Amino acid sequence: MNCKFMWLVFFLFFVPPLRCIAQQQPPHILPLKIISNRPYIQTIIGSDTLQFMLDVAAVNVIERDLVLKLGLSGGAAYQQHGAGAGTSLAFETRCDSLRLGPYLFKNQTLVALPLREIKEGMKLPYLDGLIGYDLFRDRIIEINYTTATFRFLNRYDGNGTPIPFTLYRNQIPLITVSVLGTSARLIVDTGDHSALTFNRPFAISHRLNDRFDAKDTTLTGYGIGGPVRATTFILPRIAIGEENYEHVLSRIPIAETGGFSRSDFDGSIGGKLLLGKVLTIDYPNKTLYLESVQNTIKEKKAP
Numbered sequence: 001m002n003c004k005f006m007w008l009v010f011f012l013f014f015v016p017p018l019r020c021i022a023q024q025q026p027p028h029i030l031p032l033k034i035i036s037n038r039p040y041i042q043t044i045i046g047s048d049t050l051q052f053m054l055d056v057a058a059v060n061v062i063e064r065d066l067v068l069k070l071g072l073s074g075g076a077a078y079q080q081h082g083a084g085a086g087t088s089l090a091f092e093t094r095c096d097s098l099r100l101g102p103y104l105f106k107n108q109t110l111v112a113l114p115l116r117e118i119k120e121g122m123k124l125p126y127l128d129g130l131i132g133y134d135l136f137r138d139r140i141i142e143i144n145y146t147t148a149t150f151r152f153l154n155r156y157d158g159n160g161t162p163i164p165f166t167l168y169r170n171q172i173p174l175i176t177v178s179v180l181g182t183s184a185r186l187i188v189d190t191g192d193h194s195a196l197t198f199n200r201p202f203a204i205s206h207r208l209n210d211r212f213d214a215k216d217t218t219l220t221g222y223g224i225g226g227p228v229r230a231t232t233f234i235l236p237r238i239a240i241g242e243e244n245y246e247h248v249l250s251r252i253p254i255a256e257t258g259g260f261s262r263s264d265f266d267g268s269i270g271g272k273l274l275l276g277k278v279l280t281i282d283y284p285n286k287t288l289y290l291e292s293v294q295n296t297i298k299e300k301k302a303p
Contacts, residue, residue, distance in 0.1 A: 027151045030101040034148050036122060037193040037271030041131060041150055044099040045070060050128035054143060054150065055191030056281060057172045057268070058132035060098075062110040066128060067093050074112060089114070103152065105135060121222035122193070130191065133171040140282045143190060145275050146293050156280055160289030163241045165281075168265055173281060173288055177269075178239040182206060184266040188288065190279070192270030193221060196235060196250040201263035203252040208233065220251050228253050228260070241290060245273065 043052040119127040140153040168174040214231035221228040230251035253260035280289040
């Protein structure tokens with residue numbers, strides 16, 4: 001995405017309109033697989049059945065090697081930044097149809113990126129692409145980590161505390177939280193398997209490594225642009241909305257380039273913190289809800 005910054009990566013013409021469907025019938029419940037703290041959903045492109053990750057910090061993405069296999073065409077190539085320190089070659093492609101359960105999205109643009117390194121580095125069983133902001137932008141979505149299900153909602157009717165958000169780079173939910181009494185601007189990233197990540201400038205400014213005796217640098221994940229090496233520590237407390245989380249394993253990526261080196265946001269909330277929760281994002285009203293409920297499934301680890 002050139003200047004379209006994406007997290008792991010970052011309109012859509014939907015036929016028939018989802019809101020029209022929603023007025024006629026209750027929301028469909030679509031099954032997910034939660035693997036390494038990330039939600040995967042069965043995605044059909046044309047006649048091919050694939051497994052895409054639901055990533056609210058990305059646009060729609062497809063594994064670059066699948067473009068030719070699926071008979072899709074490609075546009076001009078460019079270098080794409082992501083969570084890693086490097087860049088990856090990307091280009092845009094289009095598919096005539098993309099289906100999630102009964103929902104059919106026509107004439108979709110996807111960004112083709114090399115996802116194989118992430119898949120192999122994280123030992124994931126599959127990573128054919130990402131479903132992101134392009135399909136979420138005008139809708140209310142619910143990712144239920146406890147039942148491993150996904151829904152497009154007509155309206156939110158839960159009991160969670162509303163948390164307002166803005167859109168970082170016009171696409172990624174960005175909320176303000178309290179880290180030991182200090183405000184921090186964190187994106188919500190369902191494609192990140194970690195619990196909490198703090199960007200390098202924020203960590204340096206608040207001396208997080210020194211204050212919490214951060215451990216030696218280790219490989220903590222992979223993203224567009226390569227591996228993510230970071231120091232890790234236990235954060236005593238963070239407040240998100242009205243809920244406090246204590247003793248949270250957190251990381252500080254050491255790269256001086258890439259997404260986590262930026263100072264226009266302070267870090268990210270990832271999948272490990274979302275396990276056992278229901279995440280609802282109301283994009284039209286820029287409000288999200290994070291509800292804790294009893295865990296009814298066991299998160300699957302990558303083999």
